[in-house]
Amino acid sequence: MIGIGFVLDILSNIFLIVGLFFVFLGMLGLIRLPDVYNRLHTTTKIGTLGAFGVMLSILLKVGFSAMGLKAITIGLFLLLTAPVAAHMIARAAHRHGVDLCDESIIDEYCDSYDK
Amino acid sequence: MNSFTVIALAIFLPFLSAATVPLAQKILRHRVGWFASAMAFVSFLLIAYVAPVVIHGDTFTGAVSWLPSVGVEFSVYIDGLSLLIGLIASGIGIIIMSYSNGYMSHKEDLSRYYQYLLLFMGSMIGMVFSANTIQLFIFWELTSITSFLLIGYWRHRPLSIYGATKSLVITAAGGLVMFIGFLILHSITGTFDIPTILHDSSMIENIKNHDLFLVTLIFIFIGAAAKSAQGPFYIWLPNAMEAPTPVSAFLHSATMVKAGVFLIARIHPIFSGTEAWFILVSGTGMATMVLAGFLAFRQNDIKGILAFSTISQLAYLVTMYGYTTYHEPGIGVAAATFHLLNHATFKACLFLVAGIVAHEAATRDIRKLGGLRHEMPLTFIVASIGALAMAGIPPLNGFLSKEMFYESSVEMGAALGFPFGIIVPAIAVIGGVLTFAYSIKLIDGIFLGKRKDEFLPHHIHEAPYVMLIPAGLLSVLVILFGLVPSIPVHNIIEPVTSGILLETVHLHVTHWHGFTPAFMMTIITFVLGLLIYTKYDSLASWQDRLNASYPWISVNYYYDAIVNNARTNAYRVSSFVQPGFVKTYINALLILTIVLIMIPMIALSGDLIPQTLSFDINPYEALLMLLMVVAAIAATVLPKYIPAIIALSSLGYMVSLLFIYLKAPDLALTQILVETLTTIIFLLVIVRIPQTFREKLSKANLTRDVFISGLVSVGVFIVLINATQGIVPPFESLSHYFIEKSVSLTGGHNLVNVILVDFRGYDTLGEISVLCLAALGVYNLIHSRGER
Amino acid sequence: MKQYIVYSIPLAILWCFVNGDISIVNFTFGLVMSPVVIKPFKSLYNFEAEVSIRNDIRRIPKQLRYLAVLAIEITKANIMVAKIVLRPRININPGIITVPIRAKTDVGITAIANTISLTPGTLTIDVADDKSVLYVHLIDIHDREEIRASIRDDLEEYVLEALE
Amino acid sequence: MNIAAITDHLPILMVAIPILFSALMMFLRSAPSVQKVINLTVSFGLLILSILLLINVLNNGIVVYEIGEWGKYGIVLVADLLSAGMVLLSSGISFLALLYSMDYMEEESLGSTYHSLFNLLVAGINGTFLTGDIFNLFVFFEILLLSSCGLVVAYGKGGFTKSDHKMEATFKYLVLNMISSFIMLVAIASLYATVGTLNMADMAAKINVMSETGNLPWHIFPAALLFIVVFGNKAAIFPLHYWLPDVHPSAPSPISAMLSGVLIKVGAYGVLRIFFLIFDGTLYMFQPIIIFLALVTIILGSISAVGQNDIKRLLAYSSISQIGYVFLGIGMGTVTTIAASLVYLVNHAVAKSMLFMASGSIIHEAGTRDMRKMGGMVNSAPFLSGMFLIGAMSVAGIPPMGGFIAKFVLFDSGITSKYYIPILIALVFAVFTVFYMIRAWQRIFWGEVRSEKYDEYHSHGLSWKMSVPILVLSVVVVVFGVYAEPLLSIAQSTASQIIDPQAYIDAVLMREIR
Amino acid sequence: MNNVFLSLTIAILFGLGTFLILRKDVIKVIIGLSIISHAVNVLIVSSGVFNGDNAPIINGHVSDSSSNIIFNDVLDNGVLAPVVANTEEVAYVDPLVQALVLTAIVIGFSITAFILILAYRIYEEYGTTDINELKRLWG
Amino acid sequence: MVFSIIPCVYRIIKGPTIPDRVVALDAMTLVIVATLGVYSFIQESVFFMDVALVLSIIAFVGTVTISKYLDEGVVF
Amino acid sequence: MTTLITKTISKASVPLIILFSISLLIAGHNSPGGGFIGGVMFAASLSLLYVVFGLDYIKSVLNPDWGKWFGFGLLLSVLTAFGAIFFGYNFFRSSIKFIHLPFIGEIELVSSTLFDIGVYFVVIGSLLYIFRKVGDDK
Ligand code: NA
Ligand code: NA
Secondary structure: OOOHHHHHHHHHHHHHHHHHHHHHHHHHHHHHOOOHHHHHHHHHHHHHHHHHHHHHHHHHHHOOOHHHHHHHHHHHHHHHHHHHHHHHHHHHHHHHOOOOOOOOOEEOOOOOOOO | OOHHHHHHHHHHHHHHHHHHHHHHHHHHHHHHHHHHHHHHHHHHHHHHHOHHHHOOOOOEEEEEEEEHHHOEEEEEEEOHHHHHHHHHHHHHHHHHHHHHHHHOOOOOOHHHHHHHHHHHHHHHHHHHHEOEHHHHHHHHHHHHHHHHHHHOOOOOOHHHHHHHHHHHHHHHHHHHHHHHHHHHHHHHHOOOEHHHHHOOHHHHHHHHHOOOHHHHHHHHHHHHHHHOOOHHHHHHHHHHOOOOHHHHHHHHHHOOOHHHHHHHHHHHHHHOOOHHHHHHHHHHHHHHHHHHHHHHHHOOEHHHHHHHHHHHHHHHHHHHHHHOOOOOOOOHHHHHHHHHHHHHHHHHHHHHHHHHHHHHHOOOEOOOOOOOOOOOHHHHHHHHHHHHHHHOOOOOHHHHHHHHHHHHHHHHHHHHOOOHHHHHHHHHHHHHHHHHHHHHHHHHHHOOOOOOOOOOOOOOOOOOHHHHHHHHHHHHHHHHHHHOOHHHHHHHHHHHHHHHHOOOOOOOOOOOOOOOHHHHHHHHHHHHHHHHHHOHHHHHHHHHHHHHHOHHHOHHHHHHHHHHOHHHHHHHHHHHHOOOOHHHHHHHHHHHHHHHHHHHHHHHOOOOOOOOOOOOOOHHHHHHHHHHHHHHHHHHHOOOHHHHHHHHHHHHHHHHHHHHHOOOHHHHHHHHHHHHHHHHHHHHHHOOOOOOOOOOOOHHHHHHHHHHHHHHHHHHHHHHHHHHHHOOOOOOOHHHHHHHHHHHHHOOOEHHHHHHHHHOHHHHHHHHHHHHHHHHHHHHHHHOOOOO | OHHHHHHHHHHHHHHHHHHOOOOHHHHHHHHHHHHHHHHHHHHHHOOOOOOOHHHHHHHHHHHHHHHHHHHHHHHHHHHHHHHHHHOOOOOOOOEEEEEEOOOOOHHHHHHHHHHHHHOOOEEEEEEOOOOOEEEEEEOOOOOHHHHHHHHHHHHHHHHHHHHO | OOHHHHHHOHHHHHHHHHHHHHHHHOOOOOOHHHHHHHHHHHHHHHHHHHHHHHHHHHHHOOEEEEEOOOHHHOEEEEEOHHHHHHHHHHHHHHHHHHHHHHHHEOHHHHHHHHHHHHHHHHHHHHHHHHEOEHHHHHHHHHHHHHHHHHHHOOOEOOOOOOHHHHHHHHHHHHHHHHHHHHHHHHHHHHHHHHHOOOEHHHHHHHHHHHHHOOOOOOOHHHHHHHHHHHHHHHHOOOOOOOOHHHHHHHOOHHHHHHHHHHHHHHHHHHHHHHHHHHOHHHHHHHHHHHHHHHHHHHHHHHHHHHOOOEHHHHHHHHHHHHHHHHHHHHHHOOHHHHHHHHHHHHHHHHHHHHHHHHHHHHHHHHOOOEHHHOOOOOOOOHHHHHHHHHHHHHHHOOOOOHHHHHHHHHHHHHHHOOOHHHHHHHHHHHHHHHHHHHHHHHHHHOOOOOOOOOOOOOOOOOOHHHHHHHHHHHHHHHHHHHOOHHHHHHHHHHHHHHHOOHHHHHHHHOOOOO | OOHHHHHHHHHHHHHHHHHHHOOOEHHHHHHHHHHHHHHHHHHHHHOOOOOOOEOOEOOOOOOOOOOOOOOOOEOOOOEOOOOOOOOOOOOEOOHHHHHHHHHHHHHHHHHHHHHHHHHHHHHHHHOOOEHHHHOOOOO | OHHHHHHHHHHHHHOOOHHHHHHHHHHHHHHHHHHHHHHHHHHOOOHHHHHHHHHHHHHHHHHHHHHHHHHHOOOO | OOOHHHHHHHHHHHHHHHHHHHHHHHHOOOOOOOHHHHHHHHHHHHHHHHHHHOHHHHHHHOOOOHHHHHHHHHHHHHHHHHHHHHOOOOOOOOOEEEEEEOOOEEEEEEHHHHHHHHHHHHHHHHHHHHHHHHHHOO
């Protein structure tokens, strides 16, 4: 018999592993990618999603207990705020005068504000 | 009334009257001086009232409890010596305060003047009757302070200020040195009480054999010498002449300066009979006598002459008190005491005359004066009596005591043997010669010769009686003591001498002893004195040349060099020690810390590193610690603010991770929050501080800083490794109690929180107070802008 | 009053979440407490504006659909960027482009912007002052128009339906 | 709550009441006059309570107050003679300083934060003196630190101290004190790790046990000596004195009076408390160090004071040198020398706070802090002249002022204990003290009335709020000189308690615990 | 936790902080103070007297320490009782040090806030953050 | 897990620009949050989850603040 | 000025943060949290608003006297501690009461919670006081 508990367990483990892996990838991207904007992609997306995955996995493991509830609160909060943080950093970086990396092919933003 | 009460009254009456002088002035106006002299008169009567107690060489001691915890009483010791000086102080006080009624202009701040005088008089009386060293010292310093205030009476005058400072610095400093001498005496004898020591021969023996005998003697003598303007300390007295003349007469000739002599007489039984006593006391006296005599002769200011003459005359006394070392029973003490009395009369008289002259002729410069005998005949007579007594002309009292001085010098010289048998009397004669010369100069310069109209006012009046009578009274005393020496000798000198020597003394003083060595010396004195007086000009030019080429032979040269440059030099020192750099101060703190850690390291030289160290480490821990160090290094080396702050922030997060690892969730929470808040405040501040300054590190500085930091690291490491690893505490920890009682007594499960709000809630109260303080302080910081 | 209730219920749920305990007692407590929390911020939330509870409830299915789409897009995004990161040599053509949007309300714009940020290779950098254009950073640009279109059609649609 | 209850809670009231009113003052910022009245009343009430406390201690022995009734496991307040005496001293001075502030401080400063800060300063001082817990001591040190910083940057009327000086001084003060706070924490932590307690009496008992059984670990010594840095920094002894001449003059005068009169004494108190109670076994290493540092402090302070033209700076350097004398007595470490140093401490506190207040009025009158620009002020300010002279004489140790008794007992006990050389050095610099104090008085009050170059003196009469504190303190100075016996005998009993702390330990530890 | 390495880390942080407080830039000095503050906090936590496995939050209603300890000292015999045997197992880490550090952190934060704003005012008054400009030329 | 912090620290030190460092700091908090989640689960104690929630919130506040500072040169 | 994206999300998170801060405050006695941590969270939420919306704007919306907040907190804390004296105990002696309420069950009332609330207000008040003072100072 494969109970619902077992499925949840499997699912949760998958989320955990994937989440952790993604967090690691995100941090790897932090080193490997060429400029701040690209690095933001990895942290906002991969990192956040990784963390979310971890939290989700915990929720699945422990259910709606105190820990689970807090875990999912964290996950959702991250999902809500990480893009904003990324947006703020990117905007600040651009206005602060951080140029795009050499590989970049276009910048339609630079004319939109007074430096 | 017993004697104690009487003397206590005599001491405190002047103080009380000083307090009431302003009131008296409201009633008496410019005649307030009469109130003061009346008070002095009452004091005089009170002291005289107890005279019978000691007239036969007896002594009296009385005390009330004052500071029992340190064994100090308020105590009174009455003997001939204290009675004599007490009577001089109050008696001359009457005269001076009466005289001041004429001398002081009505526009002056009379209340202050008489207050100071009364305070001084009370201190002087208190000093002489003190039966313990502490009380003696207190009144001693009070006389210094009142003298300081009186010298600076005209406090806007630079010279007054100079003189006042000088007198205070020298006498008060000397007093402190003497005080230490007293304290050493206390540590040897275990008592502050003077009579107790004086009357206990084994105690005195003990003192004389003590290792610190010499130190004690020197210390006490320095105080006495400073007060009596002896040795190198004489320099304050001439400058003290900036005081109003009555003050000079009172303090700086008749009474206060005798305090030192008094002290020498007082400690005579304790310290005399040793070589040190003679060398120190008489040696200083003789040197001072000759130097001051010469300098007195060289002065042109009347008060200058009198000042140096005072120094020189005091030196006589000191010399004579020093004489009695090997000579028992000597006439030195008796002679000194007699001369002390005589000097008080004739010198006060001369000062009053000087005041009259300055008052009427508007100058004190002897080069501008002359021929006043016609305009001021009475003053001339009074002055002549005083000056001749000083010169040692028979039959005045000065002659008698001078004669005794020579006699005792010869005695002393004989006792010492060759070559002192000649040297000591010779020095005495030199002193006498100079005295003779300047005495003549005084009279000649003021009253004889031709009137110098160009310097003097048109009409010079005879002195008003209010000023003349006091001076006249003194001159009457001079004559009386000269003609009938038995009056003072039997009633005063003998009891005093007995009091000093602590044995009964009988004296026989007459004018004619026959052709003794002393008489020969007197003759020589007169002849040489006249000779020198005529050779004044060549002597003067010799001294001027000497001073011009060797300025450093003057003691004043050193005083001025030290005091005038004191501020600049001290400022230099303090600027060197305290350059104003925070960095220096931090370095000092750190170095002290390192030294303090190293002292026990070296002193105990135990195992600095405990034996049982474990080096097992799990990789997570290692990584975390490594990352912490790396982040800290980043915060240290990154030159720009923001990156450094970000690195610091990351360090903070790592620390919170460490707290997690150490099972401290509350701490981790707090750490995270505080870290972020700190970052925000950093940003708030950095917004307003553009990073313009960039430190350039020299290699030497870098090395030094790295060295200091390294030492701090090592020190912390060693202390820490011992504290956390060295021993396992053999005691229970407070925490056991918390763990056990938390739930049952406080209902809380989070121990950390329970400790914070319950067990140690008081700490937390303090902590939130600090938070409030930060906010309040920030308010003040922000609102303290600009110079208002 | 009505406004308070509307805001209080989600807040009470939120309270249960942060408190880690879903129970009637806790929910009631949150419900009681919420108005106190909201009151000072009234003007910040445009609090006096008319709210329609029925409208809100009607939108819930659409909002759920939006969330589903979001989840899929996010997963795709992750895989794509993960590939880039894991490639031995990183070979990308990043850049910033403008993307016109139709959403008008703050919530709508925010949702679009965040959605864009969370989806593959795109990152909202800024929104123009007149709220008509988003500036988007792309990790790899092959065709500008295609990206604009995909944003407009795939994402904005759902957002508008769900939130405006 | 009746009177009996109040006497039961005296120690905590000394701390909690000022904190309470500090909080209350935040609500009364719109009513400055109400603030003034309340705060003065509170401060006077504290003075009365501190007198009661001392009487209580004198009559009933050491008073131990268990906060929260946790015994040594919580925090205890201990009022022995030393603590109660220090509390009385500081309460008296702070009441007078507060009264003085009322007309001295600038209205804005006074109305907004001054009362709260001042109350917390008082709470900090009392808390420091009363606490029996070493970590709590740290907490109250920080209260002291921050409240004094906040007050240093407050503004007095006239503003003769530029704000850049205030900022600079406060920065130095803060940085050095932060470092010493860290050092204190290190020391406390290593002590806790060794004995597992924070209660000072408990610590003392346990360290005694270790010391008697020969198990005193090595690192207790550096931990103990680190407290020299901690308290030395508070007391400003060499080489930790550097902040003082910048900070004390920069503060408004009533605060300078508090800093010099009370706050630097906290350091002396700490040394007496920590070393003689807890680290009995390390005293032999500690004493020569303290004597050495004290002598250097005396020397540097005196020499530097001679060089000053700024009146408040001179007083500040004088404070350094005087605290050196206090530490000299402590370092010599016998009952009599410690009693002497307590007498010295009290006398200096009274005289120096009076001098700082008087100097505040003088500066007010002269419009400058520079003594070169003063002169002849005796005619425009005869009252200040008299008061300053009394203070100067006391600091200089000239009888009949209290300072003389202090020097007398210090030197006497030192000589009796055969510390000849230190006393000799102390003597030499006592002469310096006479010189610089009296010179300062002369420079301000004697001489020509200053030239046209500077303005006329502002001869607005002193308000009673400013003159009464000065007068009261001068009276105390004189009383301590002519009737010193009560002070001397209390100092001796206190010193015996310090030297033999068993009573203290018993009082704290011998009690039931929940 | 390995005490040797922890102590080493703390010591290194101390050293780095010290190096920074010897800099001339006011802000750097403050950063240095912050680093030292971290070091001190960790130091205090590490000086806990005993070491359990759990965070000091009691789960059940039963306390776990040996329950027959009577918390009173008996000074009469010169013995400080109770003396807990060294082998005594405690389930929690020492909570007291944590509470102390909490207090220390908050106090440190307050003071840091104050000194930072002071630094800003110093910059405003002197126009520089160079500490050596803050010296006064009067000894 | 903890090893993921290494890149963050590397970026914080290396930069090259300040925004890079900010990103790294933000990423670091993310890693710590995830770590705390796992740790909390392993330790079976909800307490560390609270820490994680606080961290995620406060990190957001911090990042926004720094960004605004970089952007506009003011904080409030 | 920050963007509307940031503003919207900030608005959404502020209630969450405040609720969480209250939760931390209440839970403090039994799990991590307490007055200080809760207070800082609260202050963080408002400082987020200050940052995102600008100090001037927020001041026009809500502008309490933070000085009174920390004054109140300190007052509350001290009075809680004083309370014990009025009941005849020593300063700071805590009291603990269990109350049975219908539906809710056993509630633990501890005096120290009141103290912790005082801490909470002090932290909020002083932090925001500092932020506002410095922020205002241009
Ligand atoms: Na004199
Ligand atoms: Na001195």
